[in-house]
Amino acid sequence: MNLIRITDINVPEMDVFARVTEPQMRKYFDPEEGIFLAESAEVGIRAVEAGYEPLSMLVETGRLEAEGRPVLDAIGKYCGQEMLDRIPVYVADRDVVINMTGHHLVRGMWMVLRRKPEVRIGDFCQDKKRIAVLMDIANPANVGAIIRSAAALGMDGVLLTHASVDPLTRRAARVSMGTVFQIPWTQASLEESDGLNIISILGSYGYKTVAMALTDDSTSVDNDDIRACSKVAVILGTEGTGLPEEVITACDYRVKIPMYHGVDSLNVAAASAIAFWELMKQN
DSSP: OEEEEEOOTTSGGGHHHHTSOHHHHTTSSOTTTOEEEEESHHHHHHHHHTTOEEEEEEEEGGGIIIIIHHHHHHHHHHHOHHHHHHSEEEEEOHHHHTTOTTOTTOOSEEEEEEOOOOOOHHHHHTTOSEEEEEOSOOOHHHHHHHHHHHHHTTOOEEEEOTTSOOTTSHHHHHHTTTGGGTSOEEEOOHHHHSTTHHHHHHHHTTOEEEEEOOOTTOEETTOHHHHTOSSEEEEEOBTTTBSOHHHHHHSSEEEEOOOOTTOOOOOHHHHHHHHHHHHTSOO
């Protein structure tokens, strides 16, 4: 184990943990693929299990055994002893890392990993029957929660528009409880996401598109005709404004979840879980 003691958060080795922004990480260190930062042992272990290459770690001194050791064991198991011996494991006291920007709510361990090459939509859709489509969802907590539900409830993958938050951002991955590494996902390009392009693309790959929207012709989410479709894409919009009107109109189906006690809608993450559960049921 390559343990390195850190007593000053301002040293260059700490830039990626404390000062490099998440957008910058997309081109930082590796311009072709980029890097990302995983917070907590659970997220780090899931990433290593999924084949992401670890580059360095930062662990609080008092949590080296509880938080760091399980991750190091996973690196040895899935990446080999050579990798375990090579990557720097920075160890710092709590009072050194407590003021790290964006990290004050998370304790224990952070790990830098190399991103994987992006997957084109055509390759992504090739073998998937049920997918979730996140249209311009910029809240990382919602993205993480939706991905967790999609993984847990049997969806085949998650497609995000270009304006949606990157699932590998620290908060999205943490809220997903690491399931962002357990279900396939990809992000569409700006051109693919523009206007109605994404709906047209999904139709060209044989998907029936299902907009989660409250309209006059919305059907209940437990619609048997939708369940019977061979390929379904569930389109989810932003928390505040929902889906654009033209997208709702262009979709093959519009579905809603019955509400009671005067409640008009659910949080998008909660609504997605209900939709996934109903659509995965068999006729």
